Amino acid sequence: MASFVFKNAHIVDPVSGLDTVKDIHVTGDVIAGIGDNLSPAGAEEIDLRGAHIVPGLCDMHVHFREPGFEHKEDIRSGAAAAAAGGFTAAACMPNTDPVIDNAAVIAFIFDRAKGLPVDVYPIAAITKGRKGEAIAPMAELREAGAVGFSDDGSPVHNTKILRTALEYGSMFDVPIIQHAEDPYLFSGGAMNESIVSTELGLPAISRLSEDAIVTRDLMFTEYVGGRYHLAHMSTVGAAQAVRSAKSRGLRVTSEVAPHHFSLTDEEVRGYDSNVKMNPPLRRRDDVIAMKEALKDGTADAIATDHAPHAGFEKEVEFVYAPFGIIGLETAVGLSVTELLLENWLTLPQLVEKLSTNPRRILGLPEIRIAEGSKANFSFLDITAQWTVDVQRFQSKSRNSPYHGRTLTGRPLGIFNNGQLVLHR
Amino acid sequence: MSSLSIPHLLGLQNVPKEDINLILDSTDSFLEILERPIKKVPTLQGKTVVNLFFENSTRTRISFELAERRLSADVVNFAASSSSVKKGETLLDTARNIEAMKVDIVVMRHSAAGAGHFLSERCTSRFINAGDGAHEHPTQALLDMCTIRQKHGTLEGLNVCIIGDIAHSRVARSNIYGLLSMGANVAVCGPPSMFPYDLEKLGVRVFTDVDQALQFSDVINVLRIQLERDAGADFPSLREYHNTFGITRRRLEKLGRDITVLHPGPINRGVEIESEVADGPGSVILPQVTNGVAIRMAVLYLIGTRAE
Amino acid sequence: MKILQNIIDEHGFDRMLSRLAHEILERNQGIGNLAIIGIRTRGEFVAQRLAARIKEIEGVGPDLGVLDITLYRDDVRQHLRQPEVRVTDITFDIADKHVILVDDVLFTGRTVRAALNALMDIGRTRSIQLVVLVDRGHRELPIRADFIGKNVTTSRGQEIRVRLREVDDIDAIDLVSIEE
Numbered sequence: 023m024a025s026f027v028f029k030n031a032h033i034v035d036p037v038s039g040l041d042t043v044k045d046i047h048v049t050g051d052v053i054a055g056i057g058d059n060l061s062p063a064g065a066e067e068i069d070l071r072g073a074h075i076v077p078g079l080c081d082m083h084v085h086f087r088e089p090g091f092e093h094k095e096d097i098r099s100g101a102a103a104a105a106a107g108g109f110t111a112a113a114c115m116p117n118t119d120p121v122i123d124n125a126a127v128i129a130f131i132f133d134r135a136k137g138l139p140v141d142v143y144p145i146a147a148i149t150k151g152r153k154g155e156a157i158a159p160m161a162e163l164r165e166a167g168a169v170g171f172s173d174d175g176s177p178v179h180n181t182k183i184l185r186t187a188l189e190y191g192s193m194f195d196v197p198i199i200q201h202a203e204d205p206y207l208f209s210g211g212a213m214n215e216s217i218v219s220t221e222l223g224l225p226a227i228s229r230l231s232e233d234a235i236v237t238r239d240l241m242f243t244e245y246v247g248g249r250y251h252l253a254h255m256s257t258v259g260a261a262q263a264v265r266s267a268k269s270r271g272l273r274v275t276s277e278v279a280p281h282h283f284s285l286t287d288e289e290v291r292g293y294d295s296n297v298k299m300n301p302p303l304r305r306r307d308d309v310i311a312m313k314e315a316l317k318d319g320t321a322d323a324i325a326t327d328h329a330p331h332a333g334f335e336k337e338v339e340f341v342y343a344p345f346g347i348i349g350l351e352t353a354v355g356l357s358v359t360e361l362l363l364e365n366w367l368t369l370p371q372l373v374e375k376l377s378t379n380p381r382r383i384l385g386l387p388e389i390r391i392a393e394g395s396k397a398n399f400s401f402l403d404i405t406a407q408w409t410v411d412v413q414r415f416q417s418k419s420r421n422s423p424y425h426g427r428t429l430t431g432r433p434l435g436i437f438n439n440g441q442l443v444l445h446r
Numbered sequence: 447m448s449s450l451s452i453p454h455l456l457g458l459q460n461v462p463k464e465d466i467n468l469i470l471d472s473t474d475s476f477l478e479i480l481e482r483p484i485k486k487v488p489t490l491q492g493k494t495v496v497n498l499f500f501e502n503s504t505r506t507r508i509s510f511e512l513a514e515r516r517l518s519a520d521v522v523n524f525a526a527s528s529s530s531v532k533k534g535e536t537l538l539d540t541a542r543n544i545e546a547m548k549v550d551i552v553v554m555r556h557s558a559a560g561a562g563h564f565l566s567e568r569c570t571s572r573f574i575n576a577g578d579g580a581h582e583h584p585t586q587a588l589l590d591m592c593t594i595r596q597k598h599g600t601l602e603g604l605n606v607c608i609i610g611d612i613a614h615s616r617v618a619r620s621n622i623y624g625l626l627s628m629g630a631n632v633a634v635c636g637p638p639s640m641f642p643y644d645l646e647k648l649g650v651r652v653f654t655d656v657d658q659a660l661q662f663s664d665v666i667n668v669l670r671i672q673l674e675r676d677a678g679a680d681f682p683s684l685r686e687y688h689n690t691f692g693i694t695r696r697r698l699e700k701l702g703r704d705i706t707v708l709h710p711g712p713i714n715r716g717v718e719i720e721s722e723v724a725d726g727p728g729s730v731i732l733p734q735v736t737n738g739v740a741i742r743m744a745v746l747y748l749i750g751t752r753a754e
Numbered sequence: 755m756k757i758l759q760n761i762i763d764e765h766g767f768d769r770m771l772s773r774l775a776h777e778i779l780e781r782n783q784g785i786g787n788l789a790i791i792g793i794r795t796r797g798e799f800v801a802q803r804l805a806a807r808i809k810e811i812e813g814v815g816p817d818l819g820v821l822d823i824t825l826y827r828d829d830v831r832q833h834l835r836q837p838e839v840r841v842t843d844i845t846f847d848i849a850d851k852h853v854i855l856v857d858d859v860l861f862t863g864r865t866v867r868a869a870l871n872a873l874m875d876i877g878r879t880r881s882i883q884l885v886v887l888v889d890r891g892h893r894e895l896p897i898r899a900d901f902i903g904k905n906v907t908t909s910r911g912q913e914i915r916v917r918l919r920e921v922d923d924i925d926a927i928d929l930v931s932i933e934e
Contacts, residue, residue, distance in 0.1 A: 217643065217647045217648075220643050223578075223579055223616060224579070293560030337538050340558065341558045341559065448836055468838075472838070478841050478842055478843075482875065482876055483876075484875040484876070486875060487825040487826060487875065489831065517825075747839065752836055
């Protein structure tokens with residue numbers, strides 16, 4: 023049984039309250055001891071002076087594209103990208119082919135992820151085939167291991183279906199995750215509606231689409247009960263609605279993607295499809311609102327919405343390019359650069375957004391850094407400056423707008439399921 | 447200055463006033479050539495120009511083709527329907543093919559905004575945008591400005607109003623950018639449902655009453671209402687559009703003074719403009735067409751012979 | 755740029771223009787069917803003066819026009835230069851005329867070659883004769899002038915600088931050195 027001692031790392035665990043420099047001794051996949059100057063026999067020593075150890079990060083919104091679109095990504099490459107990004111867990115969305123709307127596909131995903139250092143948790147569809155017409159067999163899916171429900175990629179627009187999803191779903195205490203969008207207002211849009219879309223002549227997606235649906239959905243949640251989670255929140259209006267709902271005691275949570283707290287729609291000048299995603303990049307005001315939402319708890323989690331697409335799919339006219347960018351391998355860097363360095367969040371708060379809260383929302387077992395607990399951590403260097411080079415990514419895809427950008431904060435590796443993954 | 451500062455003509459936004467002046471000033475010499483018995487000069491001899499038209503447009507393509515042939519260039523036409531685009535060839539592949547065929551100049555019309563940027567970043571050919579989605583149509587705006595300047599002597603301080611579906615119009619955008627650069631006072635007029643977001647931030651006055659817009663204007667540029675697209679969703683019907691925004695003889699009589707009328711064509715007689723106005727004394731629609739060939743010759747000359 | 759030698763001064767200028775005007779009239783036996791066309795830019799002013807001189811002599815002036823040859827230049831097509839293109843202004847029909855083409859300096863012959871092409875595209879003249887103020891040699895094409903103000907031997911590092919009252923405040927032709 024392999025044994026490691028991680029020396030001199032600064033441990034930050036918001037759950038156990040640890041915030042100290044100590045050595046951690048791990049045997050197999052269990053934390054055997056935490057102390058000073060540990061040198062157990064037979065343990066491989068890993069010096070982490072200057073680095074932090076935090077509970078394993080969890081990205082609750084990724085697209086691993088398997089089954090059906092393996093040319094973009096598959097579960098193994100997606101998990102490798104997650105590990106490279108410092109994540110020990112990822113929840114994958116059901117817009118695969120076939121859709122994750124039955125137990126067999128869930129079993130397939132768990133099987134494909136067996137033995138990996140990254141835990142892969144499937145999110146099942148709300149409606150059969152994600153068609154928005156009939157509820158999927160939620161009980162069967164929950165039993166098979168789904169950690170949440172979403173039609174992501176598409177909204178649940180039909181109000182009757184939305185109501186049923188929230189009501190029926192309330193039995194299971196898992197979140198109903200909504201991609202908030204009005205298909206009539208959205209139609210044909212390629213970027214945020216603003217002076218930029220006016221100047222560029224691109225068909226536009228008004229923030230009304232997100233704001234209106236979020237507001238409507240929260241009224242339903244209030245009336246019907248159930249747990250609502252807003253995927254990839256991006257606007258001032260959505261944040262206000264969620265803030266108000268939380269203050270009224272509704273069981274509402276939300277997530278923000280790193281691109282929505284780091285880039286604005288000005289990036290679209292130049293028509294590079296690597297800045298095309300849905301919800302689109304918004305205005306400066308919206309970016310600041312996302313940072314404020316993270317700071318005051320309106321946004322519970324940071325989730326990348328990692329959406330790989332092959333080069334030939336993205337390298338087309340802007341209006342024809344598919345929506346989505348990858349994000350697993352830049353999430354830590356962007357979070358440190360935009361949130362930690364600018365004093366929006368402290369490190370323990372950042373760990374909550376990237377680990378504690380996503381796990382809690384999905385009902386995953388709580389992890390803590392304590393003797394006797396399962397060893398599940400991420401190693402981070404929050405001072406390292408590095409330049410993003412997409413060619414070195416583990417993901418099969420390269421559709422990131424951050425290539426060439428210098429970020430502060432990089433993941434050094436992970437330890438989970440008895441496996442150490444260190445990046446050099 | 448006798449050289450453009452830009453290697454391609456993708457649009458008029460951010461194009462320096464000096465470049466626009468150079469194009470407009472050069473146009474006179476090309477107009478003179480169009481008066482000759484032999485309407486041809488050898489300037490682009492040996493150069494290959496591809497007219498890459500992914501969107502149907504007979505009149506613009508013919509105008510460009512005439513300009514290219516009068517400069518003695520070798521011309522190749524690529525019309526989307528007869529091409530491999532239908533079989534799924536991507537724009538990127540088209541770009542690679544053009545590059546491999548060593549084409550000097552590409553004149554492109556495409557339905558996607560930004561298509562010109564896409565190709566110009568991937569090919570070494572020089573690019574002239576003949577219209578990309580709702581984004582820009584720079585040669586149209588240049589010929590509009592040339593025509594206005596011919597009639598009024600200058601663009602500086604002139605009140606120009608563009609009337610129609612501004613949100614979907616590349617002619618509107620290019621005209622707005624070009625006219626503002628040249629010091630004109632620009633306004634737009636149309637139903638609010640056809641204004642793009644934050645329109646005033648472009649630096650234009652906004653009218654929803656066409657009579658008020660006429661009172662403001664020395665010159666109006668009447669845009670074509672897209673029959674294929676807009677009725678029902680952005681405005682109720684062509685009839686209502688005509689009654690509310692149509693430029694009719696009666697409206698101009700009510701105005702009580704002369705006004706110059708432009709239209710990019712083709713005209714929907716009886717919708718955005720009445721026949722009598724289109725054929726009337728203030729109309730410069732036909733000079734626009736003549737100037738169109740000369741402007742395109744000027745642009746082809748300046749872009750095509752520009753030093754590396 | 756350094757002036758090496760003055761070729762023609764103000765007085766010499768007037769005398770030269772008179773002599774050229776007389777030569778043109780003598781060769782062509784009067785003014786009938788004569789058209790003077792100057793090549794932009796300086797050729798235009800020389801042409802104007804020649805036309806005025808001829809009018810003084812004959813009592814009636816010849817047709818006068820200006821030719822812009824930018825679009826016919828071979829160095830433009832090679833992307834070597836991009837001079838400003840200006841308007842050709844020939845308001846009369848050149849068909850069946852004896853055209854007197856006017857330029858200030860004859861050097862390689864390429865400018866005149868371009869002018870000949872331009873004139874051919876405008877119409878079919880009876881004949882074309884060339885008058886220049888200075889022939890400085892170094893021809894690269896088989897072109898020769900019919901009427902020459904002065905022959906000046908030059909080397910490649912030198913230039914003939916023509917200044918005209920209309921644009922330069924003085925009439926003078928100088929041999930200058932353009933080498934560093």
